[in-house]
Amino acid sequence: MSVFGETLVGLAIVIGLVGIVVPILPGTIVIFAAVAVWAWLTGGAAAWTVFAIATLLLVISGVVKYTWPGRRMREAGVPMRSLVLGGLLGIVGFFVIPVVGLFIGFIGGVYIAEVPRHRNHSQAWQSTVHATKAAGLSILVELFGALLASAVWLGGAVLV
Numbered sequence: 001m002s003v004f005g006e007t008l009v010g011l012a013i014v015i016g017l018v019g020i021v022v023p024i025l026p027g028t029i030v031i032f033a034a035v036a037v038w039a040w041l042t043g044g045a046a047a048w049t050v051f052a053i054a055t056l057l058l059v060i061s062g063v064v065k066y067t068w069p070g071r072r073m074r075e076a077g078v079p080m081r082s083l084v085l086g087g088l089l090g091i092v093g094f095f096v097i098p099v100v101g102l103f104i105g106f107i108g109g110v111y112i113a114e115v116p117r118h119r120n121h122s123q124a125w126q127s128t129v130h131a132t133k134a135a136g137l138s139i140l141v142e143l144f145g146a147l148l149a150s151a152v153w154l155g156g157a158v159l160v
Contacts, residue, residue, distance in 0.1 A: 001042045006157050009038045013150050020143050022099055028058050031146050035153045042160055050156030054149035061145020068141065069134035076130035078110070079117070083131060086110035107132055 001009075012034035019027030032055060039051035073083070086109035093105020110131045114124035 001038065005041060006038070009034045009157075010154075012037075013153065017143070017146055017150065020139065020146055023102065024099070028062060028142060028146060031149055032058055035149065038153065038157070044160065046160045047156065050152055050160070054152045057145050057149040057152065061142055061148075064145075065138045065141045069138040072137070073131060073134045076127065076134075078114075078127050078131045078134075082110045082113035082117070082127065085113040086131060106135065 013031050015025065016027040016030030016034065019025035019030055021027075035051050035054045039047040086106040089109030089112070090102045090106035093101030093103075093108070095101070097104060107128060111124055111128040114127040115121070118124045118127065
């Protein structure tokens with residue numbers, strides 16, 4: 001693969017990493033696709049091994065992303081409907097206040113769902129904080145796996 005092609009793949013991976021932190025694009029899928037295209041165009045056992053390792057890291061981080069924070073939210077007593085409302089208002093917020101509105105909408109949505117459940121501002125806010133921490137942990141887990149997969153690709157691109 002040419003230097004230009006590898007630069008494009010690297011740029012796609014960086015866009016994917018940004019997409020994980022600022023959920024505009026499906027970051028993990030963009031990274032997976034970029035490494036797959038690189039492996040296909042580069043060819044050979046080494047390129048496909050890099051692709052397999054990167055895919056494994058992305059899959060493992062995806063599984064951990066959904067299990068670990070979810071368990072912490074269940075332990076804190078935050079119900080799924082609060083997260084769904086937070087997610088929906090986060091999407092609306094994203095379009096009302098670009099990018100930042102996603103976070104504001106999520107926090108507001110969870111809080112709005114938790115106030116009637118707890119009938120108390122303090123407990124509703126505590127549940128909102130737990131949900132926000134879990135969402136942040138989920139992003140960090142996904143980002144960590146994506147960074148590892150990106151590092152594997154970079155090592156493969158340099159060595160292959």
